[in-house]
Amino acid sequence: DAGITQSPRHKVTETGTPVTLRCHQTENHRYMYWYRQDPGHGLRLIHYSYGVKDTDKGEVSDGYSVSRSKTEDFLLTLESATSSQTSVYFCATKGGLATLVGFNEQFFGPGTRLTVL
Amino acid sequence: SQQGEEDPQALSIQEGENATMNCSYKTSINNLQWYRQNSGRGLVHLILIRSNEREKHSGRLRVTLDTSKKSSSLLITASRAADTASYFCATERLTGANSKLTFGKGITLSVRP
Numbered sequence: 001d002a003g004i005t006q007s008p009r010h011k012v013t014e015t016g017t018p019v020t021l022r023c024h025q026t027e028n029h030r031y032m033y034w035y036r037q038d039p040g041h042g043l044r045l046i047h048y049s050y051g052v053k054d055t056d057k058g059e060v061s062d063g064y065s066v067s068r069s070k071t072e073d074f075l076l077t078l079e080s081a082t083s084s085q086t087s088v089y090f091c092a093t094k095g096g097l098a099t100l101v102g103f104n105e106q107f108f109g110p111g112t113r114l115t116v117l
Numbered sequence: 118s119q120q121g122e123e124d125p126q127a128l129s130i131q132e133g134e135n136a137t138m139n140c141s142y143k144t145s146i147n148n149l150q151w152y153r154q155n156s157g158r159g160l161v162h163l164i165l166i167r168s169n170e171r172e173k174h175s176g177r178l179r180v181t182l183d184t185s186k187k188s189s190s191l192l193i194t195a196s197r198a199a200d201t202a203s204y205f206c207a208t209e210r211l212t213g214a215n216s217k218l219t220f221g222k223g224i225t226l227s228v229r230p
Contacts, residue, residue: 004159031216033217033218035220040222041222042205042220042221042222042223043160043205043207043220044220045217045218045219048215048217050215050216056215058217059219090159090160092159092160094216104148104150104165104209104216105150105162105165106160106162106218107162108159108160108161109159110158110159111157111158111159
């Protein structure tokens with residue numbers, strides 16, 4: 001898994017509580033991504049980062065925020081979890097400059113299964 | 118909305134047969150990638166084809182890209198039971214320093230022993 005870990009791997013929480021998921025990489029990759037995977041929807045991009053402190057929204061960013069204070073960590077926060085945020089969350093990374101050959105694939109973490117009751 | 122749309126949604130074949138999966142997309146791209154996901158695991162990159170390429174091979178994988186039709190196909194030859202997984206196509210558009218992939222909903226491939 002290219003040195004990408006996610007924590008926690010499983011979490012059950014209640015509606016209205018804050019939740020933070022952590023992605024940690026040891027590859028010194030520039031780009032980091034948070035996706036959610038739901039049946040019938042495939043993977044959808046929540047937020048991504050193209051450098052330390054540089055982040056941008058994906059297609060399903062409402063209700064989520066992110067922070068990247070150092071290269072190796074990318075945090076995803078659900079400020080007030082809702083049942084619609086029950087999902088499997090994947091972190092991914094990509095190294096180097098986007099236009100260079102060999103730097104275009106993304107490497108995925110093992111996922112975090114989040115259940116919001 | 119999602120860029121890539123795979124077809125079929127599910128495919129069941131016998132071991133040894135070839136599996137062909139298709140992907141269509143809507144806008145211009147820099148490259149198209151195929152990923153595989155085993156049950157309960159993260160995605161793993163299989164192959165990438167750039168917009169100026171038409172065909173690419175990697176082991177038992179063959180991918181084609183037709184930018185005029187905005188479509189791609191992934192062929193797995195001589196399938197094995199271990200090829201059972203979900204397969205996703207993803208398109209990449211590069212805008213300055215930003216790099217994002219847009220995934221399709223995936224194809225579930227079952228290879229019967």
